[in-house]
Amino acid sequence: MDAATHNISRIINTICPFCGVGCGIGLRVEQEKITGVEPLVSHPVSQGKLCAKGWSTAYAVDPIDRITTPLIKENGTFRPASWDEAYRVITEAFSTTIAQQGADALGVIACARATNEDCYAAQKFARAALGTNNIDHCARICHSPSVAGLRQTLGSGAMTNSINDIEKADLIVVFGCDPTENHSVLGGRIIGAKMAGARLLVIDPRKTRLAQMADLHLQLQLGTNIALINGLLQIIFANGWEATEFLNSRCENEAALRARVAEYPPERVAAITGVPEEKLIAAARIYTEAERALLTYGMGITQYTTGTNNVISISNLALVAGQIGREGTGINPLRGQNNVQGACDMGALPNVFPGYQEVAEPASRARFATHWQRPLPERKGLTSLGMTKEALNGNLRCMLIMGEDPVVTDPDQHHVQRALEALDLLVVIELVMTETAAMADVILPAAAFSEKEGTFTNCERRVQRIAPAIPAPGEAKPDWQILGELAGRLGYHGMAWPNAEAIFNEIATLSPLYQGMSYPRLAKNHGLQWPCNEQAPNGTSLLHSKAFSRGKGRLIPVSHAGPAEMPDEAYPLFFTTTRLHFHYGCGSMTRKSPLLERETPNGVLFINPADAQALAIKPQTKVRISSRRGEVETRAVITDEVPPGTVAMPYHFKEAPSNRLTNTAQDPVTKMPELKACAVRVTNLEAECK
Amino acid sequence: MKRFLLDRIDRLRDHLASQRPLFTPQGNDGSAELNWLPLTRETPPTATGRPRLPTCPAKQFFFPEREILFRFDGNDFKETLPKPTPQILFGVRSCDLCAIAYQDRFFQQDPYYQARRRATLLVGIDCQIPCDGGFCPTVDAGPFVRDGMADLVCHQQQDEGWLLMAQSAEGEALLRGLDLKAAETSRIDQRTRAQQQVIARFPPATHIETGIQRINRAEVPAGQWQALGLQCLACSGCTSLCPTCSCFTSYDRPAADGFERERCWDSCLYDAFQREASGHNPSATAGQRVERFWFHKFSDEYAKTFGRYGCTGCGRCEKTCPGVIGVHSVMKSISAAP
Structure with a gap:
């Protein structure tokens, strides 16, 4: 870009791409480049306010570091490839695997950062184009227990x-x-x-x-x-x-x-x-x-x-x-991510179709099979952790990961890496070279939220439209389009949508929660909250006002059970994971901001003054944290925000990946890993030097 | 300085727009927002009545949020000084004009800023009604445009029509070809009286006055700043929207043929803003950073250097602060202190 002038050419009103609050932002475009944001004062949720992440959106989607063509790995390094070649490599591997081992040897990870349209396309791709229910996304490691728990007690797992x-x-x-x-x-x-x-x-x-x-x-x-x-x-x-x-x-x-x-x-x-x-x-x-x-x-x-x-x-x-x-x-x-509610609503989960219609129910299977004109798999699908486990057992051979970075965000990093290495083919659809993308055999370049149409559903069930501000760089395109083209190559032509709105209309047809919504109606109302249908044409701000979704609210007795791993002599401290205001998920977007990156450049360990004193740790002392699964090094910040006996680390930093330490012990119902508690030992590395 | 009578303000707007690109606050795509955007056929008429400030002040026209300072290809440094085409900002309010004058001083030696600033003609509008949350009279920044702050000033008269004042030769030159009648001298007295009436309509701002006194007498206890600091999420909203905030940082980033140095808006509410390489931080706590921010806005020390306070009473920080510590909240809190 020439720095000659800085005249604002337009501002595009859209929705912030970070957490599940779903604030309104205007993207300021100057000479076809997003240079900044303006908060939307008329937005019902954010009312003219933004957080540090939202204010930094221009950096998050900066063209620097973006992947702009398909990439194929050869002898350990990536080379640019045509879409045709990339699709051919993927189609061949997927078809061979299906022929040899069946469709359940394939797995798809959708993305809570992508649009509803992308997530809908991902689960339709898995179920209709591939023929497997192996579809999941990172709600597994945030609110899968909310969905499972509240469905049992109230009948609906949302706010x-x-x-x-x-x-x-x-x-x-x-x-x-x-x-x-x-x-x-x-x-x-x-x-x-x-x-x-x-x-x-x-x-x-x-x-x-x-x-x-x-x-x-x-x-x-x-x-x-x-x-x-x-x-x-x-x-x-x-x-x-x-x-x-x-x-x-x-x-x-x-x-x-x-x-x-x-x-x-x-x-x-x-x-x-x-x-x-x-x-x-x-x-x-x-x-x-x-x-x-x-x-x-x-x-x-x-x-x-x-x-x-x-x-x-x-x-x-x-x-x-x-x-x-x-x-x-x-x-x-x-909800943690901009569209984790929507990704769940879209059925990017192994057990439900869009609108939480059970895969196990023959009637809902028949309904989707008729609409999608494909017999649909009955067998229960794998969760994301199930997929990595089966990859190590040789039962899962190919994976397609759309915009997630499980190498950084999932528990027990070594396990995830070994699993991805064991695959015959790993396809990653991404904006930038994440740790997971670096392990891929084929990378497909995706359009960012600022380069496409679509919808996000925030944590209060508000479905909101996003709008393209600039064209996608190079050959990047929306995930739904990539998946549609790939499906066509695999012989399934039910995903050849002309635009995102056509997908949304299909969603509204098939999901009772979204039935009364359309792009024009969403635009007019700053979004609509589901359920939005004939009974509630203007959406629903309050659930369960007269009766619970399941009828009566069910009280279910439960008993205390401690974390799977407790501190002991070898690993005497409790370890928990946290998030920072400045960063989002694996940091692939927020860490591109020089200002946010400057706040905590190499990750951080929070430790109570009492524990710090016992280990002669001073502010910014270099420390090693070890658990039964691995070890990381970072700097200490001493604060009484964590209690004595407990240390905490944010999980955003690939240089200090807290998930090298975390435990994969799981919730038996949802396979949610125990990311909030394990046992560690902290070593003062500067004391060792002396 | 020449004075004219003008029937319709948008006759002036159209006349100016026919000569140079013109930017004016408007809702993009007909939305309820108010942003600085280029004048197009869809731009609605200039609003009269109760004024609303655009969400962002005009500072990004001269001090862009991100700007390449130079490029380096491994051998040579390449200059990237802007060569802007002349442009007009139409409908700038007095608070924002005072802020531009403030930044003109701050960036006096900055060729990037000055190139853009010199290419820009400012058309101010007097505010006839207090805006929501604004307190410009308390900090000597409005409601009417101060002399010398704009090239052209528009004042809506109580009887009818507008008083148009040319305050620079360049402004006057752009009026050529516009059919205007000279205004009588009495119109100036009428305008002065009208400003007194508008000022009288502002809600009392004793919390601001008392707060300014307390800050300058160092009467605010550290504990109170700590309590306010707890509410600071370090979002950078206040500094992004503050029309006088001018802090920036720079960093090097890879470019097609080497590296480029970009400077970008910074925020003193970030922990790392003042943090030194050793890890030592002169403003180590959020409370100290919040105190420092307000000291910069209201200290008599800075007023000496800049000829005015660093706050122009626009109230944007109050509206954008998620932690509810914008100017009104903070000044109410510290003025109520024992």
Whole structure:
């Protein structure tokens, strides 16, 4: 670009590509280059605000480092190739594998950063073009337990209320998350509500920003969520603070829950969780006393071997207190990625079609088979971790990964790398050379969010349109188009869509949740919240107001179980993973900003002053962190935001990959790995030098 | 300085646009936003009545968010000084004009800034009604355009029509060919009186006045800055939208034939803004950084250098701050301190 002039030529209103809050941003375009962003003041969620990631969007999609042609690996290095050649290599490998071992030897990973249209195309590609239900995406490692848990208790796994409800609550409960870091604009609205008089209860092992502002902070031990909630329920029932009428009219299975939580008296719970009895009682009191209590939670609930049960216990608490089904209340899982809600809605999961229609149901299979004009596989598909496991067993031979970077973001990095190495063919659709893309045999260049049409669904179920600001660089194109062309080469012609809108219309036809939506309607309303159909033509801001999606709300007794790996003599510290305000996922977008990169250049270990002192660690001391699975080196930051005995690392940095340490022990229901807790040893490397 | 009577402001806009590319605040694609964009056939008429500021000030026209400073191909450095075509910014409000004057001083020696600035003609509009959240009179930045801040100034008169004031020879030259009547001298007195009436309509800003005093007397306890700092998420929104914020950093990035050095907007609310190579940071806590930011906006020390405070009362920081520590929130908090 010539630096001669800097005249703004246009601003394109679209949706921020980072977290699940779904803020409105205008992309400023100068001479066909995105040079900056302007916040959208009329946007219902962000109201003119953005976080550090959003403000840095121009860097995230900068043409520098972009992959602009298909690449084929030869003798360990990539060379540019034509689309035709790349498609031929892929088609041959996929067809051979299907002929030799069947379609279940193939796997597809969709992407929570891609559009609904891309994710819909990915699952249709897996099911109809390849013939396998081996389709998954990174919701597996964020909110799969929310989907599984809340479907059992309420019938729907999404945020029950809307972001605008934050200002309607008189108590906000923030459980196992720090929205001011990960969902900053939403976190800011919690700060605003607190300043306007709402009470704030934070339940988190870390002394987060919101914990420091809170009226009450329960600083529980890692992995003791169920014990804590059962303890609160025991107090509520023992004092008669439950919402009797709500329980009688709208819930079932109360007796079983009462019996189970009776095993959790305050003194026992205080011993397990480390939270003093009086704080437990105070929390139970303010949650049940509040006129409207809005509960929000994050990875501190889901990323455990007990993830699904953790979610169930959150649901138990809200149901018993009657804090659901009204404005300003509810159970509100904060979705991590811009379109992780949409990727789930689209059925980029092994067990469901779009709109959460079960693959196991013959009727829904028949419906999709008719519409897609293809017999559809019945066999249960593999999860993402199932795929890497089967790759090591030789049962999965080829994978197509669309825009995700499991080498950095999935647990036990060595396991993931070995699995990807074992494949006959790894195809990666990407913007830039990620750690995962570097392992690929074929890389296909994708268009970024700023270069295509489509929709994202934010965490409050709001489906919003994005708009292209500039053309894609080189030969890059939208994922859906790549998958459609590849499907055609494989002999399936049901994906030859003319544009993204045609895909959306197909989605609206097949998913009852999206039935009443169309591109013009979405454009007119700043998006629409699902379910949007004949009964709710303007969308739904509040779920479960009269009845739960499954009818009665189901109370399900669950029991405390600690993390799979506890600290011991060899690995004496608890280790947990976190996120930073400045970075997003594997960092492939946010780390392109020189400003965000400057904040924490090589990753960071957070350690309590007491533990730091014991190891003679000073600020910025070089440290090694080791677990049973691997070791990483980084710099220490001393902070009492982590409790003594627990250290924390953000997972964004490939130079200091926290997932070399994490445990693959899994939630039995969802295969969610236990990313939030394992045992490590910290070594002061500068002390060793001396 | 010449004064004219003008019937319709958009007659002036069209006349100017016929001579040079013209930018004016408008909603892109008919949206409810207000951004600086080129005038097109779809641009709606210039709004009168209660003013709304464009989301972003005009600073990116002169001090772009990202700018290549030079290229290096391994042997030679290649100059990338801009050679901008002349352009007009139409409808700049007084607060933003004061901010441009502030940055003119800051970037006095900066050839990149000055090249763009010299190529740009500014057309100001007096604000007849206080805008939402604005407090320009308190910081001597409005509501009417100050002398010498714009090339042309438009003032909507109470009876009817506009008073058009040419404040530079270049501005006056661009009026050639536009059918205008000279305005009587009494119109100037009327304008002065009108400004007093507009000022009287602003809500009281005692929290701003008291806050400024407390900052300059160093009366705000460190604990209070720490509490405010806890609410700072380090998003960079305030510094991005502040019309006087001018901090930048630069970094080298690979280019087609070597390297290029890009400078980009920086933010003093980032931890690493002042962090030194040793790891030492003179503003190590968020509270210190927030304090430093507001000191730069309201300190008498800086007013000496720049001839005014670093705040022009536009209120954009309050609207964009996710942590609710924009100017009104902060000044209310520190003015209420014991």
